[in-house]
Amino acid sequence: MKYLCILFGLMYASIVQPDIYGSRASFLLHNDVRNWMSLSYLSSNVDDAWRRRVENALINQGDTHIYIYSHNENDGIGNVLPQSDWELRLDHLNSRGLRPVMWLMADDSPNLASKPLSYHKSHNSEMVSRFDDKVDGYVIGLEVDEYWSAEQVKEMVDDLKTKTNKPVGVHLSPGIKLAYLENADIIYLQTGFNLNESQFRAKVTEALSLGKPVIVSEYHMDSSSTVAKRYGDIACEMGAVGTGNGRNVESCGQRQTKKEKWYQKYGTEMVVGGVAMATLYAVSRYDLPFTIRATEETYQIGFQNPIGNHTVGIEYGNMRSMVTYGFRF
Known part of the structure; x- marks a missing residue:
């Protein structure tokens, strides 16, 4: 009987293999009727009714992933500090088919940014120990070039990689800064807003030329807009492995699977x-x-x-x- 349970447990484990490649998120939903950012999901300043509205909006978008902060002090986004109920919240997201990508540091948080790297390493270690089996990856911070040097980012990424085998991403303000991306597993590209198609393609091409996987994560304020979805489709067509601001197409850099046993x-x-x-x-x-x-x-x-x-x-x-x-x- 013991061997039977082990056999079927192993077979069941092989069925579900979540992956950041091909990920589909809509972290910005700013328009005339709503002003939402999924990064606020774990904030103590939002309630469960707000969270359900965000979940439903993302699911209606066809999303597979949700971007969430683990740290933030910007009141406009909502204060985010680790809480004891987060395991339940992430389990709930997974049950709805939204795999979290955890963003470990926020922009516009000067008090947090002024803390020593040892503080942030400790925070990241706690996040991995608590949530590594509930997330598909990490981003070291939003627009990290605004508050950390390239050497500091490299140190933070290296430290995080000693704690997890999940991919570690780097997100910058618009543009490419090679020194910041040296040891990133994935580039979370911000192209900038209000670009025409030619400008957008040029930004994506530049990132892809570095040879690292690219998730085109920030390119429009409203992920549900026609323009955002068209640009997301273009990014996938060009070779991105995921999008963070909406798209229509399903195929987007998913890893090829071997023939099923x-x-x-x-x-x-x-x-x-x-x-x-x-x-x-x-x-x-x-x-x-x-x-x-x-x-x-x-x-x-x-x-x-x-x-x-x-x-x-x-x-x-x-x-x-x-x-x-x-x-x-």
Whole structure:
């Protein structure tokens, strides 16, 4: 029984593999009827009704990810300091299909920016220890070139990489500053606002030329606008691995997956059938031998047990499921 549980646990774990590549977020939603920034999600200055409205808006946008602050003191965005209920909040986001990307430092937060790097390293360590299994990546800070030097950013990124295997990104004010991006896993590109298409393409081309994965994360104040979505589509077409300000298309730099093994292809079905059989095994007073047969296209799992001249069993698979009975004479 122990081995059965391990087998199906491993198969189930192989089914869900979240990834930042191809990510789709809409962190700015500023227009005539709303003034929202998803980074405020964990702020103590917003309530759950506001959070639900943001979640619903992002889901309606087709988003797979949500950008959230772990640190901020700007009243306009909402104060953000670590709270004991954040595990529940991130679990809730995941349950709704919104994978968090955690932004570890905010701009326009001079008191936080003036603290020594040791303070920020400690904060980042806490975030990783608490939330690493609930997020798909980290950004060292929003517009980090406004408050830290390139050497400080490099030090912070290096330190964070000793704590997590998740990708660590760097986000700057509009433009490319190579020294800040040296050890970033991902460039979170801010192109600037109010660009025409030619200008936008030039900014994306410059970032892509560095050879690092690029998530074009900031290019419009309203992620739900027609222009924002068109620019997001252009970024994906050009080779970005994700967007942060809206798009229409689904394909956007997702990593190619290897051909599924039979146990991955039929993972969900096998978990359901396997749990049922494991339950039967546990309650049976017989020593039921477990069998499994599989090819790239089919699988069959089951039990058979001889009782005198009789053989009874259960088989479950993608081609057929049946109760079996045999009699020898």
